[in-house]
Amino acid sequence: MGERVLGLTDVLRSLTDNERAAGQTLSMVPSEAAMSGxxxxxxxxxxxxxxxxxxxxxxxxxxxxxxxxxxxxxxxxxxxxxxxxxxxxxxxxxxxxxxxxxxxxxxxxxxxxxxxxxxxxxxxxxxxxxxxxxxxxxxxxxxxxxxxxxxxxxxxxxxxxxxxxxxxxxxxxxxxxxxxxxxxxxxxxxxxxxxxxxxxxxxxxxxxxxxxxxxxxxxxxxxxxxxxxxxxxxxxxxxxxxxxxxxxxxxxxxxxxxxxxxxxxxxxxxxxxxxxEFRQFGAEYARAVVDNTHRFGALLAERGITVIAQDRGFSAGHQLWLDTDADSIAPQVASDRLFQAGIRINFMAGLPGVTGQAVRIGLNEPTYRGLAEPELVELADVFVAGVRATERPENLAARVAQLPRRAWRRGPTDSESALARQALALCAASLAYPASE
Ligand SMILES: Cc1ncc(COP(=O)(O)O)c(C=O)c1O
Missing domain, CATH: 3.40.640.10 (Type I PLP-dependent aspartate aminotransferase-like (Major domain))
Structure with a gap:
């Protein structure tokens, strides 16, 4: 009690900063998804x-x-x-x-x-x-x-x-x-x-x-x-x-x-x-999610990370679990380091068959953001350097921000964009609500 309550300026600044950062960072949390504007x-x-x-x-x-x-x-x-x-x-x-x-x-x-x-x-x-x-x-x-x-x-x-x-x-x-x-x-x-x-x-x-x-x-x-x-x-x-x-x-x-x-x-x-939108690209996207997940598991394993279920092909879905403890890095430390490098992941206890905590990642959002083979190799290099802290996090974060963003859905047509802008303009007008005389 007695602590300063944030004002509207703080709130708007936080939201703006977060929005800017969201465009520069990558979420690999398997239980979250981005969607189109x-x-x-x-x-x-x-x-x-x-x-x-x-x-x-x-x-x-x-x-x-x-x-x-x-x-x-x-x-x-x-x-x-x-x-x-x-x-x-x-x-x-x-x-x-x-x-x-x-x-x-x-x-x-x-x-x-x-x-x-x-x-x-x-x-x-x-x-x-x-x-x-x-x-x-x-x-x-x-x-x-x-x-x-x-x-x-x-x-x-x-x-x-x-x-x-x-x-x-x-x-x-x-x-x-x-x-x-x-x-x-x-x-x-x-x-x-x-x-x-x-x-x-x-x-x-x-x-x-x-x-x-x-x-x-x-x-x-x-x-x-x-x-x-x-x-x-x-x-x-x-x-x-x-x-x-x-x-x-x-x-x-x-x-x-x-x-x-x-x-x-x-x-x-x-x-x-x-x-x-999904009706257009869903089949191709879903195939890419499982392919990318399997591929990323192999890329991490090749780089010396202990990926759980390697003997079964790592994963048939979108999740990968990493036993970073086995590589002498506590999962929370791995998560903190990756956060500094612009990559958001889960660390958690309770994964079946795993004693203690492990890292949990998903390739669903990176796939939705349009990452494919060449970017996965770059992402694996950045990820492993981040987990091992072998490079400065700001350099890694700059590399993450460079990963291309490709949309799956076709872009809106000119007339659709114009209509969306009209709706946004009406919304922007409502920022002044209640309207001043
Ligand atoms: C099988 C299953 N059911 C339910 C939930 C809860 O979903 P939500 O967070 O959308 O409430 C989850 C979340 O991880 C889940 O994996």
């Missing part, structure tokens, strides 16, 4: 203040009218595009994030309080929050484990599911180098307990599923999937749910009615724009 536009505009509930356009349901003129941006853009790319019959864009989607799914499909639910053990990459969240909803959590950190013991899973016949198996793979075999898991669950639903939380993998490099969980027999839209999918911070089953859809629809009120309408429009 055009997709960000709705977040600055009037849509950001509005509720939108009337998806059916029912004349009697316009209790909130602020989003009425923009309603098609959800109903005729975001919803059908997500259903198309996600190959689903019914989708919900109402969740706010991955954890919010998880809450909605557990509350809708997990059964009444006292029901059993099956999730993944953190030892095979299960999300840290699932157990506590499900328990808080009154569910009894059982965890599926594996013979190793990257797969499930399906014989044991069969016994566990047959023993309790849970309403729901929630596949919350979060710390993940390799996708689980969803098809075999679903087949195992169906044999053990035909009425049990399987939901796959694709928060980490959504861009890779929508881009077609990972199997769509619905094609593997799962009842539903979904999660964050801002990790491998280059979209806004939101959550989505997808299914082909009308009964599942009904249960979600009924629950989201009281679990989610504001669904952040402007972010939903952003998601629609991000999906529109």
């Amino acid at each position: 055009i997709a960000k536009l709705p977040l600055l505009l009037d849509a950001y203040h509005r509720y939108f509930f009337n998806e059916g356009g029912d004349p009697d349901r316009w209790h909130f009218r602020g989003g009425q003129d923009l309603s098609k941006l959800e109903t005729d853009l975001a919803v059908p595009l997500l259903a198309e790319l996600g190959q689903a019959e019914w989708v919900s864009l109402r969740p706010l994030s991955g954890l919010n989607t998880m809450t909605l799914v557990l509350a809708s499909l997990g059964g009444p309080p006292g029901s059993d639910v099956m999730t993944l053990s953190p030892d095979v990459g299960g999300h840290y929050a699932t157990e506590r969240l499900a328990t808080r909803l009154g569910l009894r959590v059982h965890q599926l484990g594996g013979p190793d950190p990257h797969g499930l013991d399906l014989d044991r899973a069969y016994e566990q599911v047959a023993a309790v016949r849970p309403p729901l198996v929630y596949v919350d793979q979060s710390h993940c180098l390799f996708p689980l075999d969803v098809r075999s898991l679903v087949e195992t669950v169906r044999r053990a307990s035909p009425a049990t639903r399987v939901h796959v939380d694709t928060s980490q993998w959504l861009g890779l599923v929508l881009g077609g490099v990972f199997d769509n969980p619905l094609d593997c027999g799962a009842d539903s999937y979904g999660g964050s839209t801002h990790k491998t999918f280059p979209g806004p911070q939101k959550g989505v749910f997808l299914t082909r089953d009308p009964q599942v859809a009904k249960q979600i629809e009924e629950t989201q009615e009281y679990l989610i009120s504001s669904h952040h309408f402007a972010a939903t429009i952003s998601l629609g724009i991000a999906l529109l």
